[in-house]
Amino acid sequence: MTAINPKIRLFVEGAFHAGAVIPLAEDQAHYLLSVMRSADGTPLALFNGQDGEWLGTLSVISKKKAEVRLVEPRKPQVGTPDVWYVFAPLKHGRIDFIVQKATELGASALLPVMTARTIASRVNADRLLANAIEAAEQSERLEVPVVRDVEPLTKVLAAWPEDRVLLYGDESGNGLSPLELFAQLPADIAKWGVLVGPEGGFTPDEFALLTNKKFARPISLGPRVLRADTAGLAALTAVMAWRGDWDKKPRFEG
């Protein structure tokens, strides 16, 4: 390990080993060459989701093209808690915000779902992924969450794995508080999901469907009415703090 501490951290695809040359995507090359004006030889931190974080150096090929030459490993790959974040997409660009925050907080997968009262009718999966990658790069994550295509909530629930506990926001008074809920749930649960509805909430039919699923548990986030995005991030925070990896510290390099 060297004392070099790169200022820029990028997610790239390809196997990592010393001397490997990884081509950069067009937008990454543009960012480095035109926005950051990085020179040939600039040190970079790279991760690919499986080989930990590596030190690399920039090789400029042309004004718009660049690649990275891998030097040596910086950090070993470590796991992130397995928590799926299931959310009804919101309009007005607030979906970008949700994806960024959920990625920082450590969601392992992002599942946009259509519910009866969901207003947004289309989801730009490329944009979700771009936001998730950027948030992973900035939050020192070693992997990017899986971004799933949008599906109806009913379909996601029908295919839901029985051993994955799904916490869904319920403001009707049926939910348990995080303190109560995590005291009740078995200590060895390894797979989680958090589900938040649209601004208008779930319909009675959707609540009935959720109530009938053994894996689904209502969670109550206090007496104030939280907006959908706030509720989702609060529930994700609770899972990470109680049952995730918040006992671990950030892995800073000198």
Place this chain on the structure above:
Amino acid sequence: MTAINPKIRLFVEGAFHAGAVIPLAEDQAHYLLSVMRSADGTPLALFNGQDGEWLGTLSVISKKKAEVRLVEPRKPQVGTPDVWYVFAPLKHGRIDFIVQKATELGASALLPVMTARTIASRVNADRLLANAIEAAEQSERLEVPVVRDVEPLTKVLAAWPEDRVLLYGDESGNGLSPLELFAQLPADIAKWGVLVGPEGGFTPDEFALLTNKKFARPISLGPRVLRADTAGLAALTAVMAWRGDWDKKPRFEG
């Protein structure tokens, strides 16, 4: 209590009693008359921060002027946990977002502070308050958080009440996780504060200052590096969930 369930909920100033007439501010009248096109007699839900929530009806005076006539109480005033949210203001309108979310989550006061690495140089206190009022109206809160003028962090810490526990985000590895921290802290703490630094973090001098304060405790929010706003809302969520009022349910009316 009637079965009337007003769609619009407003914060107003003035003492509440049956028959009281409360003038509406210019922007409230504009919102009701021009945006919502509310007619004379429209039912409204009102709160003033001390008398609970009341039912009132709209009295239209002119195209730009209106008042509310109070009918009867809907919900009794209840307290909110006493948690101050202390934050270095961020640029690019993200401060609006922070104020909204902190208000929804239940912060009792909002204290913008200047730190050595804070980039935003001015804070529009009127705008902060307007955002806090709107978030209180939408989240069924019965009071608006106190919005303090921006002050240097050093001044806020010098005047900090000794009996108010201040949790500050520390990514250096010195902090305890929420689980560890709340297990250690006495059960009878009633006054809390959450402090988050700017995007660039606290300086070594600021960390030294905090370390020397008996009331200040570092909190660690896991191995991923959270952006300042994410860290603040996660820490506020943790205080509310462990030591706040999340055992209480929302107070919905039929």
